[in-house]
Each structure stands twice: as structure tokens, then as C-alpha cells.
Amino acid sequence: MYCSGVMKYGIYISNYALNGDPKKFVDLAKAAEDAGWDGFFMWDHVYQSSGDLIADPWITLAAIAAQTEKIRIGTTVTPLPRRKPQKVAREVTTLDNLSNGRFTLGVGLGDDSEDGYFDEETSLKTRAEKLDESLEILEGLWTGKPFSFTGQHYNIQELTFEPRPMKKPRVPIWCGGTWPIKAPFRRAARFDGVFPLSAKDELKPEDYQEITDYVKGHRKTMKDFDIIMWGRSTGDPKKDSWIGDYETAGVNWYTEIIMNADIKKCLSRISKGNS
DSSP: OOOOSSSEEEEEEOTTSGGGOHHHHHHHHHHHHHTTOOEEEEOOOSOOTTOOOOOOHHHHHHHHHHHOSSOEEEEEEEEGGGSOHHHHHHHHHHHHHHTTSOEEEEEEOOOHHHHHTTTOOOOHHHHHHHHHHHHHHHHHHTTSSOEEEEOSSOEEEEEOOOSOOSSSSOOOEEEEEEETOSHHHHHHTTSSEEEEEESSSOOOHHHHHHHHHHHHTTSSOOTTOEEEEEEOOOSOTTTTTTHHHHHHTTOOEEEEEEOSOOHHHHHHHHHHHOO
16 A cells, blocks of 8 residues: 555444444454554444444444554544434543543534434434534533533533543544535534545545645644545555545545455455555
């Protein structure tokens, strides 16, 4: 795999890969850490109409946190509009403390077709409102100070939420968004990273350059801000040199996508991709 020494490398895996077997996810995360990868990030789905078996990412990541030491872990992405923000706040705090500050929370709107099965909100406008309110609540709860909230969708009486996450002032938050829709990228600019997706073709380096420039226009500094991409590498540095074009455009996290694959294939890809 192409490796500059600046780009970080992670596994980006659906939670319906590996036949939904949580033990295999733990084995894969341990193998990724042993091979020198920087991150292990799980999708957060509750149902697939295809009938795929699904692992709960939160319970699985807790097991991974307990059996790894260095690799960054997280969700990409958790649809906050379908979750109680206070429950997410507690889960994230616990995972961050369990992993000694290695947790990253990826957030987004989620898939309205998936939510529709459970009579969840499917309105794009309402889900965006709930996402923004939830993010404000998470930040407030994680201060460890008295906090209350009155919004359109959530209300919280004054309380002090403890313990705090190990990361101060909060865990890193990555926001998902479909480019070139601008609103998710303005939201991401308020936090710690953005995971761009495309509704049509795969995003090219020039797309990421536009994204980088757009986010720069909505932040004071790009210091400690992550721009994440996903792809499929070959393990051959020459063939994978295209990753460098994305790094030049501002990307600082490359994630290797793994979907419906068995554990042996995944381990092979990790071994080949180890840089």
C-alpha cells in the first residue's frame, strides 16, 4: 500500500460483514492492530433487507476496546436521529474510557429506508434538526458541568453527566455527508472530521480538494481536522500510488472498505495492505 508516513490507515467495515459474527470482528481488529493499521471503524446498521446477519457495533467495539491497545476505534456512521442522545453520550463515554481515549464517534443522518421499517422519522429536514440538537446535547453532557437543553425535539432538565470522556473537551466527532450537498460539510466543520460520500460516482481527488477548500472556509484552522476517504487497495505500492493523489488533495485518513467477506480474505487484505 502507498504510505507517506503522514496518511493514517484504517479498516472501514460493514457490521453485516463476517456473517455478523462479533468474535470475527474482534479477531480482525486485533490483526489490524498487529499489522500496524491506525484505525478500525464499524458501520452502524440495525437491519438489512437482504437478510444479512448483523453484529451490534457498540457491543462489538467494547470487546475490541478491551482486547486492543493502540488502534483507534469508532463508528462510521451512527445515525443520531434514531438514537436517544443521552444513551449515546453514556455509551461513548464508556467506550472512550474503556479504550483509554481511543474512540471516535462518526455521525450522520442514516438511511431513511432502514428507519422506515421501524416507524422512525424519515423526513430529511426533521432528521437533520434532530442530528444538530443531538450533537449540541452530547457536547453539553460531556462537559461534566450542570447542563440543560430545550429544543424542538429534545428537552433535558439541568443535570451533571459524569464521568466525562477521557478526551477533552470531548471525543473526536466525524460527520458523514454526501458531496456536493453543502449543509453536512458546514456541520462537519464545527467538529473534528468529515467522511464524504457520493450519491453517484466515486469521489475523485479534485472533489476532495473542493471539500478541503470548502471546510477551510468554515473553520479557523484545519489543525487536528480529519478528512476521510474509503477505497480498495491491492497491497502493491505501485498500483496503490493513487492514494497519494488524495493525500495531496487534503485527505489524511485512508480506510479500506470491507463488506461481505470471510475472515481469511479480510486477514489477507490486511496483511497485503500493511505498510
